[in-house]
Amino acid sequence: MSVTSNDFDEQEQEAIKNFRKYLMIPSVHPNINYDKCVEFLQEQADDIGLPCDMYTAVQGKPIVIITWLGTRPELPAVMLNSHMDVVPVYEDKWTHKPFDADMDDEGNIYARGSQDMKNVGIQYLEAIKRLKGLSVKLKRTIHVTFVPDEEIGGEDGMGKFVESDYFKKLNIGVAFDESMASSNDDFITFFGERSTWVFHIHCTGIVGHASNLVDNTAAQKLQFVINKLLNFRESERGKLKTDKNLIISDVTSINLTQIKGGIQANVIPPEFIATFDCRVPVTVDHNEWANTIEQWCKEAGEGVWVEYELKQPRVPVTLLNHSNPYWGALKTAAEELGIKLRTIICPGSTDAKYIRRVGLPAFGFSPMNNTPLLLHGHDEYLNVNVFLRGITIYCKIIETVGNIE
Ligand SMILES: [Zn+2]
The missing domain is CATH 3.40.630.10 (Zn peptidases)
Incomplete structure (x- = not known):
């Protein structure tokens, strides 16, 4: 009709x-x-x-x-x-x-x-x-x-x-x-x-020729940070899978959206910057979550820090x-x-x-x-x-x- x-x-x-x-x-x-x-x-x-x-x-x-x-x-x-x-x-x-x-x-x-x-x-x-x-x-x-x-x-x-x-x-x-x-x-x-956070994790390290296996590179630190954050992402995905009552806005979403760094294939770069988009539920303690990110940066090694582009406050x-x-x-x-x-x-x-x-x-x-x-x-x-x-x-x-x- x-x-x-x-x-x-x-x-x-x-x-x-x-x-x-x-x-x-x-x-x-x-x-x-x-x-x-x-x-x-x-x-x-x-x-x-x-x-x-x-x-x-x-x-x-x-x-x-x-x-x-x-x-x-x-x-x-x-x-x-x-x-x-x-x-x-x-x-x-x-x-x-x-x-x-x-x-x-x-x-x-x-x-x-x-x-x-x-x-x-x-x-x-x-x-x-x-x-x-x-x-x-x-x-x-x-x-x-x-x-x-x-x-x-x-x-x-x-x-x-x-x-x-x-x-x-x-x-x-x-x-x-x-x-x-x-x-x-x-x-x-x-x-x-949820509150939207956009942050950049700066990972700095030793510069050198890419034919060597030097320690303390930006990439090693980047790997550590990405592993931590993406493992956390998996655990949030797991929550959604096991509890069918939950929807996306009940958990923290986090995505790696940009990676910047490097100028040439055979040069180990001084810095990588990884950008994450994160949405934090009201049920999460915002300070505690920020401290966790901070802690992971510290554990990644010297010269790793987080810079916030957007950090919306928790709104009841x-x-x-x-x-x-x-x-x-x-x-x-x-x-x-x-x-x-x-x-x-x-x-x-x-x-x-x-x-x-x-x-x-x-x-x-x-x-x-x-x-x-x-x-x-x-x-x-x-x-x-x-x-x-x-x-x-x-x-x-x-x-x-x-x-x-
Ligand atoms: Zn609209």
């Missing part, structure tokens, strides 16, 4: 139109010009009849804030966040143009950003439009925020935003952000993240118990919708880390179930029915969370 526009009512057709329009803006890395996104979002806000403001911490990297005032604006507000940027494409690997937002006969809408995460940005706005249309009034103020640069770390977007006076004045109580598609009936909900998870009323409200909304939330620690990294870092609860929730995981992949698409259901789901969530006393 094929999907045609007759299958949708007027409201749905408008939502699909807006979704596709947003997808057609190529806000793709690198060097994004966000003007078209800002213009589009301003139009959307006008259309819904909501004020739209802009905050800029770094030139050319605007944050758009669309606000729906609550009847009790003194209560902490609800933030509905999404990022405007998308990752690059290998266009020749796509069967549809990545910024045409084509819909095929099955209702699959193809575009970069259809899952990550222009879908969610539009779902927030369409849900609010629907609630307003039904004359619903919420107690809490809702701020729908659209941020830049999430896909390149978010430092100049959400990173700076949470530190600003502007943000403090918004008096945010809870934030919603992205999660990812789930291949079964469940809806994946993120409540925490958002609590999923009765002490967190926002979690209670989200759970209630899910029960009333008859949907099952699968709460996990995010395997990657999102802007929610910045929100949790300033002590606020944050949930990652992109309502996509029975959908192949295509974020950052070729032929990224979202089925129109999944997209529309997400609006219904967000209507319920916004109403429930927005009415917490």
Whole structure:
């Protein structure tokens, strides 16, 4: 059976139109010009009849804030966040143009950003439009925020935003952000993240002619360090194999991603530098792990040290118990919708880390179930029915969370 526009009512057709329009803006890395996104979002806000403001911490990297005032604006507000940027494409690997937002006969809408995460940005706005249309009034103020640069770390977007006076004045109580598609009936909900560490291990040693077997070379030390770290990697892989309840974000991942050093085949080089990407779970004592790496460098011999390029702090998870009323409200909304939330620690990294870092609860929730995981992949698409259901789901969530006393 094929999907045609007759299958949708007027409201749905408008939502699909807006979704596709947003997808057609190529806000793709690198060097994004966000003007078209800002213009589009301003139009959307006008259309819904909501004020739209802009905050800029770094030139050319605007944050758009669309606000729906609550009847009790003194209560902490609800933030509905999404990022405007998308990752690059290998266009020749796509069967549809990545910024045409084509819909095929099955209702699959193809575009970069259809899952990550222009879908969610539009779902927030369409849900609010629907609630307003039904004359619903919420107690809490809702701020729908659209941020830049999430896909390149978010430092100049959400990173700076949470530190600003502007943000403090918004008096945010809870934030919603992205999660990812789930291949079964469940809806994946993120409540925490691992910390990303990127470090370079410098191994220095004796220089000489490569026809000799001199001791104390950079390579010997490099071998020691790599063995230690990759053996540790194997033990983490072992944990995943033996305990099927564990997922990748429950363990420490570590990967050797670069090795640099040497100038010529017959010269023993003075230094090798090995780069590792490591993701540290919240359950791991960060100091202890750093000490272990330090210790291995020491054991490797003289002239071996670790240099950190990135060492994200440990950020406590958002609590999923009765002490967190926002979690209670989200759970209630899910029960009333008859949907099952699968709460996990995010395997990657999102802007929610910045929100949790300033002590606020944050949930990652992109309502996509029975959908192949295509974020950052070729032929990224979202089925129109999944997209529309997400609006219904967000209507319920916004109403429930927005009415917490
Ligand atoms: Zn994303």
